[in-house]
Amino acid sequence: MKRAIVFCPSRHGVDALERNLSRQGIKVEKIHGRLTQSTRMRIIREFNDGDCNILIASAVAARGLDIKGITH
Secondary structure, rough: OOOOEEEOHHHHHHHHHHHHHHOOOEEEEEOOOOOHHHHHHHHHHHHHHOOOOOEEHHHHHHHOOOOOOOOO
């Protein structure tokens, strides 16, 4: 299974890209600083579990992430 993290420079960019891809039927999750810590942890857990293959992240929110098996 291929998995990717797409970095955006702002939370607005993260929201816009997530919205656009979701409208096209692509299963994605997003993470940025305006989400609660519990929401961010749930999203990371779902991404690690393979519930989605694309994670869209702001650079600030993605700092310190250690996710294995990222191909792109």
